[in-house]
Amino acid sequence: xxxxxxxxxxxxxxxxxxxxxxxxxxxxxxxxxxxxxxxxxxxxxxxxxxxxxxxxxxxxxxxxxxxxxxxxxxxxxxxxxxxxxxxxxxxxxxxxxxxxxxxxxxxxxxxxxxxxxxxxxxxxxxxxxxxxxxxxxxxxxxxxxxxxxxxxxxxxxxxxxxxxxxxxxxxxxxxxxxxxxxxxxxxxxxxxxxxxxxxxxxxxxxxxxxxxxxxxxxxxxxxxxxxxxxxxxxxxxxxxxxxx
Numbered sequence: 001x002x003x004x005x006x007x008x009x010x011x012x013x014x015x016x017x018x019x020x021x022x023x024x025x026x027x028x029x030x031x032x033x034x035x036x037x038x039x040x041x042x043x044x045x046x047x048x049x050x051x052x053x054x055x056x057x058x059x060x061x062x063x064x065x066x067x068x069x070x071x072x073x074x075x076x077x078x079x080x081x082x083x084x085x086x087x088x089x090x091x092x093x094x095x096x097x098x099x100x101x102x103x104x105x106x107x108x109x110x111x112x113x114x115x116x117x118x119x120x121x122x123x124x125x126x127x128x129x130x131x132x133x134x135x136x137x138x139x140x141x142x143x144x145x146x147x148x149x150x151x152x153x154x155x156x157x158x159x160x161x162x163x164x165x166x167x168x169x170x171x172x173x174x175x176x177x178x179x180x181x182x183x184x185x186x187x188x189x190x191x192x193x194x195x196x197x198x199x200x201x202x203x204x205x206x207x208x209x210x211x212x213x214x215x216x217x218x219x220x221x222x223x224x225x226x227x228x229x230x231x232x233x234x235x236x237x238x239x240x241x242x243x244x
Contacts (some may be wrong), residue, residue: 002171004139006077007024008098011048017074018052018094024062030061045092058082058092062148065094070107070135077102077139081147102139106169108159110135122163140168 006050022031031045035051038044042054045061062082068074079091089237113134121127131137140150152168153159161226172235 002157003101003103006096006098006100006102006141009075011050011096011129014075014094015047015052016076018047021068023053028064030057030064031055043090043092044157045094047094048097052094055092058089061092066138067135070110070132070138072133076132079141079144081143083147084149103140104171106137106171107136107138108153108166108169111169114185135238137171138168185222 006043008074018031019027023029023033031053032055035042035054037107038054043055043056043058045052045055062080065074065078065080069076069080071076075096077096079093079095081095083089083091113136115130117130117134117136118127121130128137144150149166150167152170153166154170154173156169159165159169188200
């Protein structure tokens with residue numbers, strides 16, 4: 001219900017936005033977009049697979065990007081992927097490409113904002129937007145969850161387990177079902193259903209054209225608007241009665 005598939009955000013627009021915020025010329029200097037040499041101190045920053053620049057502090061860059069995404073200063077569909085272990089720790093990925101399954105989760109450190117936001121907003125359509133603007137909800141994908149090593153609690157009761165540093169909380173356990181449903185391409189035309197209908201059609205054709213008596217027995221009213229499985233069953237019933 002809450003899960004969705006991300007839409008593509010043009011790389012050129014994201015590049016301009018990130019340059020204005022993080023470059024040394026007009027931003028805070030976390031990303032050096034004009035460097036000519038790369039040494040062991042540098043971490044390569046890639047935007048949708050293309051090199052954007054280098055950074056000396058990937059942890060600070062990650063925190064800044066996540067904070068801006070939670071406050072809606074950056075697109076909520078943007079994914080930040082920085083692996084903690086070598087050799088992938090040398091690469092900092094910022095992804096805004098489409099067709100990625102995302103699901104919303106509560107941010108544990110901002111859970112205290114949920115109740116006041118609901119009380120002041122009620123059940124208005126703007127409630128979801130206000131929860132996202134407050135940083136209480138954010139969308140994540142599997143790659144970001146693994147790279148940031150996030151711990152997502154399934155139920156609110158799990159947060160009482162102090163031995164685990166929970167970072168997020170599922171809005172509802174059934175969100176995973178919505179996420180899986182989003183991954184089924186053309187669910188009304190899935191392969192199992194299509195294969196079954198093809199087999200039924202082949203069986204019907206063979207029965208119908210190999211038994212003249214069955215052709216005489218079948219009339220237009222036999223078919224009606226019934227679905228294929230029902231048609232097949234009725235036709236097989238007529239065929240059995242005719243052959244007895």
